[in-house]
Amino acid sequence: xxxxxxxxxxxxxxxxxxxxxxxxxxxxxxxQYAAGTNPANHAYITISGSLPHDGKEQLPMAGPLAGxxxxxxxVFETKSMITTAGSRALADYQPKTDxxxxxxxxxxxxxxxxxTNMHEFCYGITGKNPVYxxxxxxxxxxxxxxxxxxxxxxxxxTGSAVFxxxxxxxxxxxxxxxxxxxxxxxxxxxxxxxxGMIPFCxxxxxxxxxxxxxxxxxxxxxxxxxxxxxxxxxxxxxxERRLQALSTEFLIGKRIGIPRRYFFDNLDDEIASAVExxxxxxxxHGAELVxxxxxxxxxxxxxxxxxxxxxxxxxxxxxxxENAHLYGDDVRNGxxxxxxxxxxxxxQSLRLMELKRREFATFFKSIDIMITPTTxxxxxxxxxxxxxxxxxxxxxxNALARYTCVFNLTGQPxxxxxxxxxxxxLPMGLQIIGKPYEDLSVLSIGHVLEKAGALGxxxxxxxxxxx
Amino acid sequence: xxxxxxxxxxxxxxxALAAREWSTPYLAALLTDEGSGVVSGAQExxxxxxxxxxxxxxxxxxxxxxxxxxxxxx
Numbered sequence: 279x280x281x282x283x284x285x286x287x288x289x290x291x292x293x294x295x296x297x298x299x300x301x302x303x304x305x306x307x308x309x310q311y312a313a314g315t316n317p318a319n320h321a322y323i324t325i326s327g328s329l330p331h332d333g334k335e336q337l338p339m340a341g342p343l344a345g346x347x348x349x350x351x352x353v354f355e356t357k358s359m360i361t362t363a364g365s366r367a368l369a370d371y372q373p374k375t376d377x378x379x380x381x382x383x384x385x386x387x388x389x390x391x392x393x394t395n396m397h398e399f400c401y402g403i404t405g406k407n408p409v410y411x412x413x414x415x416x417x418x419x420x421x422x423x424x425x426x427x428x429x430x431x432x433x434x435x436t437g438s439a440v441f442x443x444x445x446x447x448x449x450x451x452x453x454x455x456x457x458x459x460x461x462x463x464x465x466x467x468x469x470x471x472x473x474g475m476i477p478f479c480x481x482x483x484x485x486x487x488x489x490x491x492x493x494x495x496x497x498x499x500x501x502x503x504x505x506x507x508x509x510x511x512x513x514x515x516x517x518e519r520r521l522q523a524l525s526t527e528f529l530i531g532k533r534i535g536i537p538r539r540y541f542f543d544n545l546d547d548e549i550a551s552a553v554e555x556x557x558x559x560x561x562x563h564g565a566e567l568v569x570x571x572x573x574x575x576x577x578x579x580x581x582x583x584x585x586x587x588x589x590x591x592x593x594x595x596x597x598x599x600e601n602a603h604l605y606g607d608d609v610r611n612g613x614x615x616x617x618x619x620x621x622x623x624x625x626q627s628l629r630l631m632e633l634k635r636r637e638f639a640t641f642f643k644s645i646d647i648m649i650t651p652t653t654x655x656x657x658x659x660x661x662x663x664x665x666x667x668x669x670x671x672x673x674x675x676n677a678l679a680r681y682t683c684v685f686n687l688t689g690q691p692x693x694x695x696x697x698x699x700x701x702x703x704l705p706m707g708l709q710i711i712g713k714p715y716e717d718l719s720v721l722s723i724g725h726v727l728e729k730a731g732a733l734g735x736x737x738x739x740x741x742x743x744x745x
Numbered sequence: 746x747x748x749x750x751x752x753x754x755x756x757x758x759x760x761a762l763a764a765r766e767w768s769t770p771y772l773a774a775l776l777t778d779e780g781s782g783v784v785s786g787a788q789e790x791x792x793x794x795x796x797x798x799x800x801x802x803x804x805x806x807x808x809x810x811x812x813x814x815x816x817x818x819x
Contacts, residue, residue: 577800579793595765598767598768599767611774613768614765615790619794620794625807626800627794628807628808629806630797632806632808
């Protein structure tokens with residue numbers, strides 16, 4: 279089983295089709311692996327007590343994700359397991375139904391390994407969680423995994439799940455994926471249902487996917503977005519075949535926007551070099567690099583936070599009289615801060631969101647995609663409060679979300695892919711942004727770069743179970 | 746620029762205007778540099794919001810909701 283935990287969706291599907299009992303045994307071993315590694319890496323809040331492992335009859339045999347093990351951020355409601363949102367306030371909450379995304383995955387045959395740890399109520403980008411333990415970065419346990427979908431990233435990076443569901447309000451899928459060396463997709467707003475997801479901020483919440491390749495991410499997106507798939511029971515989906523057929527020729531004539539100002543400011547030198555190298559690769563293979571004028575980003579982060587804090591307070595406020603003491607300090611303090619944000623601030627933030635949507639739409643008329651670093655820094659140490667990637671120190675939360683949060687305002691698809699290893703041994707991420715509903719273009723570019731080995735290979739981390 | 750924010754000021758607003766007595770034990774934390782621990786300190790955040798509010802956005806209205814398929818489910 280040396281390479282089994284790092285199998286692709288296709289590998290698992292093939293195994294189910296070839297020998298259901300063998301696949302069922304593998305799933306059970308993965309479940310045990312998740313349980314065995316959890317005390318050290320804190321990836322999961324709840325691990326499934328049982329899987330369909332008693333024989334071929336019980337294992338899902340049909341569906342595009344038949345027998346594929348996945349993990350799910352504990353913000354998606356599940357009728358088979360409690361849903362805590364990473365909080366003591368919901369420690370015993372047992373939903374009666376599954377979130378829409380979970381329901382769709384189950385129908386497609388995917389097997390839920392467990393509910394993953396997270397920053398409480400999706401509040402922060404660091405993934406710190408004093409109640410359930412802070413998930414640690416698989417590449418260096420003294421470092422953060424990033425958040426808020428921290429456990430989802432750790433589950434996939436350590437191989438206990440092939441893919442994971444996360445949510446992204448300002449970067450909460452892309453940032454942990456980047457810090458842990460994974461692919462992470464925040465699709466176009468609304469493309470994946472958020473129904474049955476405990477809300478943090480309705481206006482900016484996106485459901486997203488983490489996986490170890492763009493190909494696997496595409497397979498999951500195809501299912502979750504409801505794009506029809508007539509290949510039930512086959513070892514690959516139509517979207518996979520379409521991506522697999524792509525080569526670097528796909529880059530010819532592509533116009534890639536590079537927003538130097540802001541998206542390359544106060545950036546770690548090695549991350550900057552890695553992104554430049556990727557851009558050069560694209561240019562050498564026929565893409566046109568277009569220097570674009572970045573819209574004014576001055577008010578983006580405050581506006582994003584204002585929308586988040588006000589909407590979060592709207593959901594949590596009525597629960598606070600009884601439960602305030604059960605909340606973690608940072609979430610509670612954020613909610614307390616939210617009550618002082620004026621209605622005018624909130625409305626102005628929504629209008630600014632619309633301005634950014636229009637500005638990015640305008641300059642995307644002259645480009646196909648945009649490429650930026652995903653984060654300005656590598657995974658910070660666990661106790662880090664502030665970082666200084668360039669000349670200026672800033673709060674770690676602000677720094678990690680600096681390049682990602684604007685695309686929750688615009689609603690565009692944004693993908694992070696691994697971009698090689700830093701000299702510290704930690705992963706770096708590259709972000710590809712596309713036009714609304716052109717998620718497939720973003721995944722196609724990512725897949726071509728990944729397939730060509732243009733960005734450097736990230737070794738799977740240790741801790742892989744063996745027979 | 747906003748004037749100095751004090752715990753007393755925040756407490757008056759929290760109780761008299763927002764009726765959120767539960768929040769009063771936690772108000773002092775907003776005035777630290779770290780603020781909520783994730784977002785900027787309150788003073789910095791409110792200064793930024795007030796600057797944003799002075800920004801003229803022309804004819805841009807509050808945007809309609811994005812097309813959200815969930816809204817059609819029920």
